[in-house]
Amino acid sequence: MAPNTKVILIRHGQATHNLDDDFSQPDPRLTELGKEQCVKGLRDAFADGEWGDFKDLELVVVSPLFRTLETAFLVFGKEFREGKVPFVVLPEIQETSPNPCDTGSSVESLKAGFPSLDFSNCERHDWLTKTHGFYTRDNLGVRATCARKWLFERPEKVIAVVTHSGFLRWLTPQDFPFVENRDKYRNCEYRGYTFAGTLADDGEGGPFKLVEEQWSVELRKVKRAGEPATPAVGPPDHTTEEGTSGTGSFGGDGTFDDPEQPTIVF
Template sequence: MEEAKIIHLVRHAEAFHNVDGDVSLHRLFFRGEWRHLSPRLLIRVLRPFWRHFQAWLLSFFIGKASLKHARARDQNFFDPKLTSNGWEQIGRLRKIVGESGIDRRVQLVVVSPLTRTLQTAVGVFGSGEIGSPPFVAQELCRERMSVRSSDKRRAISNYAPMFTTVDFSQIEDDDDKMWNPDTPETMKELQERITLFLQWLWDRKETEIAVVSHSSFLRNMLKRANLLLPNCQLTTVRLTRSGCDFRFSDA
């Protein structure tokens, strides 16, 4: 019988950057958000272009220091927390995983070490409760990193007291060494990170695992760029391996 693992994928619940943050053209046209186009959504689409234009003006007339300053102005979305709607989404998904028995079958919950994913993982799978699975934070399943501060994490020493039942020992650096305010992660770098993550998952002894991560990371891991992954919804897949290649199929 072919060796396989069952993986339950969960995108984090709605966070504040999902409500007021930028919207890319990819999201607008290829993920269908144009159907709900409104003045507010249009502003969120055009805002990055306006900021880049402002940054170019500052760089041209004032200098590079101002360009760096302009790129770092989005601190309002630094490692955002969940919205009240996000917590409601968690309540609904927690009921689903409880009624389906997934919460009793999952042997491990792997979670990206950002506030929104940690809150989602603990809220859905009940960290610390009797019978709940162990939780491990893993940087390899972080979001594809842009220069936006929403992709930057806090120091692990800040998370540990808030999420006491999550094992952070897989993360070597207390401060965030992966995020760069000037250089986004390339697609090649992301794919290399995905391969390392899948190898890490495959080497684990657990055969049924939940992964709480982010939309861009999950879409690229599944190699389905236009897949719509709503906040806090669960997708179950079967992970197999053929030689050096990892494959996903419907579970």
């Protein structure tokens, strides 16, 4: 770990499934608004100095879904193409649900769409299977801790992570219950974090605990000024009279994947 590593956590831009909560769309792409959010909302803002550590960025870590890959290239593509900032595709930070919208495409499709990227991490194990194995909902706590550990052990001092709203709530579970109800990242919202000094599980998101920086908290307050309060949301009832799943669909973008307990045991 580099001393005082800074991690910027970013949710992808608006994708087509976000328009009508259509969770049946397979691996959705960004909308035109989503692309604009990436460029004007993030890239231009970073270049203008809104995120001071942008100039020192050393690594971009990205989920292997199309909307996150598109976001990463629209925001950081210039630095990647110039050989200044490498990208690492990490399946551990993919979205949480087994819905088609949160399940990725084959490695062959990804290589065809993004030929300059290395997708070897996606070949380590079956990252597309989310009904059993490592990528099930039951393993979300372990998966998030593995991702934090991976980030903690990186030598870079400034790292950007492009991922999804549901997984972000597991990556930083120590935020619960101390933020607004279901403080979901907006499309292309970003927050800045550093690692806490302790490696032990302290009951508030450890080990490898990420702590939001105060400038990030204050910036979010400013940007959200005047917005309506986030409504309370509960998991839907998918049980029919026969006791089987009704729609077979889960909340998109990890809507109902908030950790009930923030303690993560690695």
